[in-house]
Amino acid sequence: MSTQINLTKEQIENLNNISKFLARRDLTQLNKDMLLKKYNLKSVDVLILLGSSLIYTADLAAKIFKEGLIKKIMLVGGIGHSTHYLYDNMRKHPKYNKIELTNRAEADIYNDILVKCHGINPDDILVENQSTNCGSNAKNAYLLFKESNIKANTFMLIQDPTMQLRTYASFLREWQSKDILFINYAPYIPTLSLQDNNILINGAKENAWSPHRFISLLMGEIPRLQDDELGYGPKGKDYIVHVDIPNDIIYAYQHLLHSLQDFFKNREYT
Numbered sequence: 001m002s003t004q005i006n007l008t009k010e011q012i013e014n015l016n017n018i019s020k021f022l023a024r025r026d027l028t029q030l031n032k033d034m035l036l037k038k039y040n041l042k043s044v045d046v047l048i049l050l051g052s053s054l055i056y057t058a059d060l061a062a063k064i065f066k067e068g069l070i071k072k073i074m075l076v077g078g079i080g081h082s083t084h085y086l087y088d089n090m091r092k093h094p095k096y097n098k099i100e101l102t103n104r105a106e107a108d109i110y111n112d113i114l115v116k117c118h119g120i121n122p123d124d125i126l127v128e129n130q131s132t133n134c135g136s137n138a139k140n141a142y143l144l145f146k147e148s149n150i151k152a153n154t155f156m157l158i159q160d161p162t163m164q165l166r167t168y169a170s171f172l173r174e175w176q177s178k179d180i181l182f183i184n185y186a187p188y189i190p191t192l193s194l195q196d197n198n199i200l201i202n203g204a205k206e207n208a209w210s211p212h213r214f215i216s217l218l219m220g221e222i223p224r225l226q227d228d229e230l231g232y233g234p235k236g237k238d239y240i241v242h243v244d245i246p247n248d249i250i251y252a253y254q255h256l257l258h259s260l261q262d263f264f265k266n267r268e269y270t
Helices: 009-022 032-039 056-066 083-092 106-117 134-148 164-175 211-225 247-259 261-265
Strands: 044-050 070-076 125-128 154-158 181-184 191-195 198-202
Touching (some): 009 164, 009 191, 009 211, 044 056, 044 134, 056 070, 056 106, 056 154, 070 106, 070 134, 106 125, 125 134, 134 164, 154 164, 164 181, 164 211, 191 211, 211 247, 247 261
Parallel strands (some): 044 070, 044 154, 070 125
Antiparallel strands (some): 191 198
């Protein structure tokens, strides 16, 4: 997608560095060979798919389940601040625009995609549809895991790439188990580019965000990840484990915060 936003090449480079930092991937490719090579695993016990505005993540979950990379799927997500973006994206989708949306949780919508459209057996899916943020996602997912009596110690996390790193930090904070391995795989790594004075979002598998919203999401994550009195780390709200933020990411964020003042004044940053 594209839109008219005045950004310099330096600003775009800084935003792309932040995007790549947030979209954590522990595997360079999502296939059996890479899983075996890095973790000595033939498959992962449970995929935890977190609700977001993205539809592609559900398609990716169906794909890797059918390929045998994962044994079970846990869908996590209630109705939160970004659920209406999922509704909008679903209404525009050529295959899924008939799925019922009214007052439905993100996990329930994903469940319909997997079961009704991809033919996944409902017995292979766990659904948590009450959580409304990263912290409650992790907490409620853990409760569901314990209640289900599933024997598992390897989990894959897939989330909106702008929230992949914070999701991982939230799960480490809430689950706190040395016997559990979390493997991150951001569904794609989106980047911005400039073409004919238009800002393009590259790498996305769908029209997930407007460029304005994408920039807002990137800029909103860095203060949340910081481990200080205002952040979500142990020294602040204690929602996540400590996250090491490289100096170049802090530099990129600070320069953008200063250079995009007009963008923020126009209330595009949320």
